[in-house]
Amino acid sequence: MSLDLTVPLGLAWFAAIGLAFFDGRRAWAGWAAVAALATTLLGTVAVAVDVAHSGPRSVVAGGWPTTIGITLEADALGLTFALLSLSVLLVALTYEVVAGVQARGFPALVLAMATGLLGLCLTADLFNFYVFFEIAMVSAYVLTGYGDRPHQLRAATIFLIVNLLGSVLFLIAIAALYHLTGTLDMEQLAIRIPIVQTNPAILSATLIFVAFGIKLGLFPFHFWLAAVYTGTRPAVAAILSGALVNIGSYGLLRIGGGLLPRELEQGAPVLFALGAASILYGGLQAISCGDPREVLAYSSIGQAGYILVCLAIGGEAGYAAAVLFAVTNAINKTLLFLVVPLRGPWVAAAVTVGAASVAGIPPAAGFFGKAAVFRSTVADGNPAILTLLVAGSALSFIYMFQMVGRQDWATGDGVGPIWSDSHLPATRIIAGGVAVVVIGLGLWPEPLLVLSDAAATALIGRLP
């Protein structure tokens, strides 16, 4: 029996609306949200298993004929990012519920973001993509202010204004693409785009690139990122760097690689340059920072550069490397942001695992992400990019182990100097669980490799 695509989506949606009426600080509301999100994740896994056996599935909403109605489609690429985002949200939500939720809206907002991210990954309609994108972003806007400290409010204001501008640019680009092609259906759009003149197509592609560059925190659009990541609570930082950032990577892959491959190829030199700038800028800034959260924030800017370089290389190998790197990077950052405020012997081990994974040292999962990036660069045969990647890796090695060495992670009973309100042993167990996943994926990377290859094939296979 196959599960309908709308079931997990509707579940998260209605759970978010239902929980919005209750005080999320109560334990039962938090655990209800965890249960709803876990069920959504299970439903998505069921859909993914089905897709793995019998190929991509699509549903036309409301029973309209195919080219008229709004289509939801589940393929390997979308499901990879959907599973990743939902898992990160589930871990972060459980962590926060265990540590004690402090705002009444938190569980409902996380579920609303799950709805947005899941819908984003499953939609095959460009305007729906924007709507789900905004659902996820609006929850993120509120979540960045979570905690209500003055510096969080300042960071949230900047985050909201900058990202809102990005969303407006994306909306303008969608309208432009609609004007050029007369359709919003991704499949039809991919067929009609090659007929469009170069200049308007490049212009729309640039707007879309800027919109997703802001979400990813790429070099010239990074200025909001450090203040937000440093200021928020660990669970929110993990959500932003592990789940919300997927909008950027998935959007660039789906729209850049899937709909506008010609424009992506034309823009490749720019992507290389911006990717290089991101890697070097993020790495050097991270080395100069003392606060571990700031190191992680700048590290995110550097890691976004790798995804961009993979996209610029393109082809099936490049896209597969981009997916693999995006997945391992999201898991690494979730682990590190959750573990940094804690203290204890096992915490020291988990921080070391996370640092090793970001630096790309086996047996951590990050090794395979970096290896895939290097493999696609070597195949591309551009010595300048390869040198840059080596330099970027060296930088990430330095700043990560500088971060590990600077603090005494092992002493203390879980009360870190940064956030002193998450001190329960259970938070350490959750963070440790993520560390085990990172090591586990490093020791048995097969599923991850198969998934990223399938995602890249699904993306390439859509091209006419």
Place this chain on the structure above:
Amino acid sequence: MTLLFAVAVAILFGSGAYLLLKHDLVRVVIGMVLISNAANLFIISAGLSRGQAPIYPLADGEPVSDPLVQAMTLTAIVISFGVAALLLALVYRVYTSHLSLDLDELAEADERDEAVRDLATLTGRQR
């Protein structure tokens, strides 16, 4: 008609961008609202087509105007309205916690916080 729309979108977007660069947060919010509305107008102008209203029953032989852009604009207006309300609420919270909406003063508060945090990191390392 197309020129009129283009000029209107340009003026709206330009004024919005100008306000966005101001030091006062309320002006920044108004700039954001103007830019969102420039986008809404842009969507309308992306599907300008003359014809009868797309409501059944349709008369034969006459062209039908594009209903899709209007549906999209309606959705975009709702979203931008909601986000503008959220932005105003957030700016109000910033005002109640800082008693100021001047971006220079907020940046000063940022620097003060950063100095405190650097000190905390330093003493944390010494322990």
